[in-house]
Amino acid sequence: MIGSTPFSKTTIAHWLATGTNDSLFQPALNDRCTSCGACLEVCPKGLFERGPGKKIRLDLSRECCECLVCLRQCPHRAIDNVGVGFKDDIKALPDEFRP
Ligand code: SF4
Numbered sequence: 001m002i003g004s005t006p007f008s009k010t011t012i013a014h015w016l017a018t019g020t021n022d023s024l025f026q027p028a029l030n031d032r033c034t035s036c037g038a039c040l041e042v043c044p045k046g047l048f049e050r051g052p053g054k055k056i057r058l059d060l061s062r063e064c065c066e067c068l069v070c071l072r073q074c075p076h077r078a079i080d081n082v083g084v085g086f087k088d089d090i091k092a093l094p095d096e097f098r099p
């Protein structure tokens with residue numbers, strides 16, 4: 001995995017400031033999404049689901065582990081990151097996978 005482990009998935013600064021280990025990666029679907037379902041099949045935390053009309057939607061009540069597999073799997077670059085404060089390993093993603 002290119003992202004974080006469950007034990008260090010945020011920056012230390014984020015942890016000290018908030019006292020939480022919440023993900024700094026917050027996925028959002030853009031209009032390039034075709035609802036192909038590739039992200040749904042690979043997300044280990046189940047954030048992607050099919051809603052009405054079989055459209056893919058996000059369940060943000062689930063905890064993202066910042067693995068970034070969804071970014072790599074999406075064939076249409078339809079997943080944006082609306083979070084802030086990415087840790088270094090997210091910044092190290094190749095340009096084509098950067099939010
Ligand atoms: S892999 Fe990309 S295009 Fe396919 S459903 Fe997920 S976000 Fe949409």
Ligand code: SF4
Nearest residue numbers: 043064065067068070
């Ligand atoms: S980064 Fe990983 S856990 Fe988070 S939404 Fe993408 S696939 Fe799921």
